[in-house]
Amino acid sequence: MQELTITSGRMNPGIDPVLHAWGWEIPVYLFLGGLAAGLLFFSAYFYLKGKENTFVTAVKTAPMFVPVILGIGLGALFLDLSHKLYFWRLYTTIRLESPMSWGAWTLMFIFPLSVLWSATFLKDVFPSWECKIPFVARFIEWLKKKRTWMAYGLILFSAVLGMYTGILLSAFNARPFWNTSILGPLFLISGFSTGAAFILLMSKDEEERKMFSRIDMVLIVIELFLIVHLFMGFLASTQVHVEAAQLFLGGPYTAVFWTFVAGLGLVVPLLAEFMEFRGVHIPVKIPALLVLLGGLILRFIVVDAGQSSRWLYKFMQ
Amino acid sequence: MARYAMAIDTKRCVGCSDCVAACQTENNVPIGFCRDWIVEEMHGQYPTLDLEIRSERCNHCADSPCVRSCPTGASHYADGGIVLVTPEECIGCKACIVSCPYDARYVHPEGYVDKCTFCIHRVKEGKDPACVSVCPTHAFIFGDLEDTNSEISKVLRTRKNKTLIPEAGTEPHIFYLI
Numbered sequence: 001m002q003e004l005t006i007t008s009g010r011m012n013p014g015i016d017p018v019l020h021a022w023g024w025e026i027p028v029y030l031f032l033g034g035l036a037a038g039l040l041f042f043s044a045y046f047y048l049k050g051k052e053n054t055f056v057t058a059v060k061t062a063p064m065f066v067p068v069i070l071g072i073g074l075g076a077l078f079l080d081l082s083h084k085l086y087f088w089r090l091y092t093t094i095r096l097e098s099p100m101s102w103g104a105w106t107l108m109f110i111f112p113l114s115v116l117w118s119a120t121f122l123k124d125v126f127p128s129w130e131c132k133i134p135f136v137a138r139f140i141e142w143l144k145k146k147r148t149w150m151a152y153g154l155i156l157f158s159a160v161l162g163m164y165t166g167i168l169l170s171a172f173n174a175r176p177f178w179n180t181s182i183l184g185p186l187f188l189i190s191g192f193s194t195g196a197a198f199i200l201l202m203s204k205d206e207e208e209r210k211m212f213s214r215i216d217m218v219l220i221v222i223e224l225f226l227i228v229h230l231f232m233g234f235l236a237s238t239q240v241h242v243e244a245a246q247l248f249l250g251g252p253y254t255a256v257f258w259t260f261v262a263g264l265g266l267v268v269p270l271l272a273e274f275m276e277f278r279g280v281h282i283p284v285k286i287p288a289l290l291v292l293l294g295g296l297i298l299r300f301i302v303v304d305a306g307q308s309s310r311w312l313y314k315f316m317q
Numbered sequence: 318m319a320r321y322a323m324a325i326d327t328k329r330c331v332g333c334s335d336c337v338a339a340c341q342t343e344n345n346v347p348i349g350f351c352r353d354w355i356v357e358e359m360h361g362q363y364p365t366l367d368l369e370i371r372s373e374r375c376n377h378c379a380d381s382p383c384v385r386s387c388p389t390g391a392s393h394y395a396d397g398g399i400v401l402v403t404p405e406e407c408i409g410c411k412a413c414i415v416s417c418p419y420d421a422r423y424v425h426p427e428g429y430v431d432k433c434t435f436c437i438h439r440v441k442e443g444k445d446p447a448c449v450s451v452c453p454t455h456a457f458i459f460g461d462l463e464d465t466n467s468e469i470s471k472v473l474r475t476r477k478n479k480t481l482i483p484e485a486g487t488e489p490h491i492f493y494l495i
């Protein structure tokens with residue numbers, strides 16, 4: 001028998017009885033970061049492949065949304081800070097050991113880059129738009145010549161951003177459920193998959209939809225594989241990690257995770273896309289929406305579950 | 318360079334919580350929060366029950382995940398390996414809170430992150446931390462591990478001792494004499 005109690009009555013708000021340092025803001029930030037990473041990656045990749053006129057939505061239209069998505073994501077991060085007036089301190093140092101730091105810097109690079117990138121496509125997306133300021137118009141013309149370079153930059157930064165959304169969590173040893181190297185690739189792939197779903201939602205072009213449907217299917221299969229891998233890893237690890245996995249294998253997160261994330265967010269869209277592929281007509285918007293929703297819920301659950309898996313004071317829960 | 322640490326005698330501690338109250342007064346800890354706390358752990362089967370009482374707090378780890386995860390450098394190592402937060406540099410991102418396997422930190426109502434400071438303001442004056450000096454059973458020994466003749470160095474050589482969850486890999490510097 002082993003029995004623990006805190007007899008001095010510790011009840012620090014936000015820490016006890018269950019750690020709740022991060023609320024909705026961080027999962028939203030991670031979701032939007034992953035989505036933006038996916039959109040930028042596909043845009044840059046297919047641009048470099050010379051598909052800008054085949055996959056118009058992916059290459060030209062989707063990037064228009066990215067600065068807004070990133071803006072909202074950064075807004076959510078800002079709302080999470082409890083000492084907001086000192087926000088600028090993030091940008092007075094770079095601390096490579098701290099994912100929070102290099103992530104914030106990555107966003108600092110990718111945000112303006114995404115603005116410039118989408119500016120070069122403004123004329124294509126809104127043909128009637130005319131830039132009234134000659135200086136800006138000339139600048140955009142100049143930028144257009146640099147698209148190849150920008151695309152390479154975007155591919156690099158979008159991969160870093162996508163990975164970062166997972167590494168931010170997996171860097172924490174203290175939370176057994178986050179402490180797995182799978183989280184980086186899982187969030188990267190999930191982010192790209194939500195990106196593909198977003199493009200699917202908007203695209204009106206048959207060929208483009210087929211392409212992104214196929215991409216999404218591959219990404220979902222990888223994601224499912226990573227999820228299985230994640231749990232196998234935990235179960236083969238130390239006691240605290242086994243306990244963390246059990247939160248999802250019979251514990252409080254079992255129903256939400258397997259129904260909404262694995263079932264409705266991955267398996268159902270995968271089947272729907274597969275059937276569509278086989279000629280059964282299913283409105284593509286349904287699997288796309290499910291993937292987006294599943295991605296969002298995944299982040300909520302992972303952020304939450306990590307905080308309820310701790311080393312000490314488990315008896316307080 | 319000093320390396321401050323604390324040894325707490327679980328055979329002496331009676332769990333009176335005087336250290337908790339002393340800390341709250343000394344450091345103006347806001348109502349409803351605490352930087353140290355008492356844990357009672359019961360082991361074994363009746364009639365051979367074994368009770369261990371521990372006064373717990375930030376472990377002033379030598380390999381602190383809280384310092385590593387801080388994006389601004391607000392969490393840092395001060396003199397003698399004491400881990401501190403500079404309020405004017407803290408943005409309140411809470412990365413350090415989730416990074417601490419001992420759950421020793423909290424958000425101060427003013428927004429920055431707060432925790433045990435080993436009473437560095439007292440230590441600099443050559444005094445013991447408030448919890449150490451107030452303990453009625455003298456269960457605490459505070460001192461410098463670099464000095465091999467210090468009381469704490471001696472007691473750690475002679476008495477059996479342990480740290481909490483060393484497997485979390487943070488090199489904690491609160492030792493429990495058992």
Ligand code: SF4
Nearest residue numbers: 375376377378383417
């Ligand atoms: S106990 Fe927690 S807050 Fe204290 S130094 Fe170690 S990791 Fe940091």
Ligand code: SF4
Nearest residue numbers: 387407408410411413
């Ligand atoms: S909450 Fe403050 S001390 Fe903690 S990691 Fe963030 S900036 Fe650093």
